[in-house]
Amino acid sequence: MREGSLDAPVRHPLDWQNPDFYDAEKIDAELRRVFDICHGCRRCFNLCDSFPRLFDLIDDSDSGELDSVSSEGFKPVVDACTLCDMCFMTKCPYVPPHEFNLDFPHLMLRYRAAEARAGKISFVDRQLTETDRNGKLAGAVAPLANWATGTGNRLTRPLLEKVADIHRDAHLPEFHGKTFKARAEAQAIEVDRTAPAAGRKAVLYATCFANYNSPSIGEAARQVLARNGVETVVEYPGCCGMPQLEHGELDRVAESARTVAAALERYIDEGYDIVALVPSCALMLKFEWPLILPDDPLVAKLAKASFDITEFVVDIAKRQGLADGLKPLDGGVALHFACHARAQNMGPKAQEMLKLIPETEVTLVERCSGHGGSWGIKKENFEVALKIGKPAARNIAKATKAHVASECPLAGAHLVQALERLGDDVKAPAAASHPIELLARAYGY
Known part of the structure; x- marks a missing residue:
């Protein structure tokens, strides 16, 4: 039996329509199998709060081993998982195709799916x-x-x-009276037909966050792509289902996948690329949906046609070259590498994109923000989330750049709060930017 795998990681489809997937005894047996492997390895101790909770639970038991740990103690371990996928993507030596077949985040998801089916979501x-x-x-x-x-x-x-149960100090996203989709429909943008990428077409999948909370992300994307000759259409058939995934409501995620995939199929047939504006949503389209509906041809078709926005701009730069006109961003950029961007297994595309801006230094920060979707705003989690994000905040402060950015808007806002707590000698920005907003700024928008 070898220590670790030499093969590229793979993920198995979720067998969520099999009754055994929700069987309490089978779930407990798998939790014990996986937790025992994690206990013997402990490489993930510094990723999130799940692993310290697990290791403390075992270390404080009578035997110091898993055999004397009650299954009732497992729930706090599961609850602390934010489904960031960083243990699977960056740390675990035992992921498939290794014979241990360990996928910690999807096991936590299975536990939550059983809770959801039993009506235990508050x-x-x-x-x-x-x-x-x-x-x-x-x-x-x-x-x-x-x-x-x-x-x-x-x-x-x-x-x-x-x-x-939302912590009184947790930042909450603002809302806008006019959605990104409505703004796009009301304002035409002139496409530069002489740009190197002229002829390319893209559907901007608005995502619920860009649509309702941060239209500026979508507007920046439209401006950048128009400058580069790309014709865009804004569509929003509905949420990708990531909020439901966090709580194990797999049937609702599957419903979202079918709805969005059906609505976007005609654009794919007409030669459009599908571009998601937030990495969590791109992750759903490209990876999570095909694991939940592995036999759905429309979901598979959409996955193959989908890009993250920074990935799409880098693809333009490599294939056709970017349009001229980029100006330096004075002071450089401290760029947080969002977990759901890392989990797409495409490399740091936001860093690649921002490095295309002349005379602009970009420092990449590869630590989790600690936010974890709706997890980090909860009263019982907020301080823990800030603690998890503190190393990333320290690295951002150490970079001393004029601009702070993250592809995940929630992570960016959370890191600003973490920076504010580092002390008076650290100057926190008023807000973090999305990388596409910085690229638009470099173009003069």
């Missing part, structure tokens, strides 16, 4: 995952919603903490 957690409904409702009263959710509001945030 009412509040279910409401937090309804991003489309929440975006529409909050967008209709955006000024009021943003006032109520602002971190400086000591009237409403303590109440929100009590009712929704």
Whole structure:
């Protein structure tokens, strides 16, 4: 039996429609098998809070081994997993095709899927995952919603903490009265037909975050692509289902996959590339959906046609070359390498893209922000999330760059909060940018 695998990692489709997938005894047996391997290895001790919780649980047991640990102690380990995939992608020597066949994040997902099927998702957690409904409702009263959710509001945030278990100091994204899709439909952008990439076409999959919370990401992408001759169409058939994936609602994720894949098929047939604006959503389209619906031809077709926005710009640069006109970003960029961008196994495309800007130094920070989607805003997790993100914040501060960026908008905002806590000698930016926004700025937009 060899230590570690010499082969490229592979991921098996999720057998979520098999009743055994939800069998409590079978799940417990697999948890014990995997946890025992993790206990003997411990390479992941510094990734997230799941592994310290697991190792403390074992070390504090009567025997110091897994045999004296009660299964009731496993839930906090599962709850701490943010499905960032970094253990699978960067640390674990026992992932498939190794004979140990260890996929820690998808085992945590299986546990949560069983909880979801048993009706154990709280009412509040279910409401937090309804991003489309929440975006529409909050967008209709955006000024009021943003006032109520602002971190400086000591009237409403303590109440929100009590009712929704959202930490009063956790940054929450703002809402906009006009979605990115509506803005795109109302404003035509002139495409440079003389640019090297003229003739390429792309559908910008808006994602719920860019659509409702940060239209500037989509607007920057449209400007950059138009400058490079790319014709764009903005579509948003619905959320990718990542919020539901976090809670194990695999049937709802599958429904989202079928809906979006069916809506975008005609564009693929017409020669469009599909470009997601947020890495978590790109990860869903390219990797998670095909593992949940491995026999769905439309899902497979979409996966092959999909790009992350930074990946797409780098592809243009390599195939056709970028349009002229980029100006230096004074002071350089400290770029956080978002976990769901890393999990796409494509390399640091945002860094590659920003290095195309002349005379602009880019420092890559390859540590987790600690945010983990809706996990990091919860009252019981927020301080832990900041602790996990502290090394990344320190590295950003050490880089002393004028611009801070992350492909994950939630991670970027969380890291700004972590920077603010490092001390008075650290100057935190007002906000972190998405890399495509910085590229647009370098073009003069």
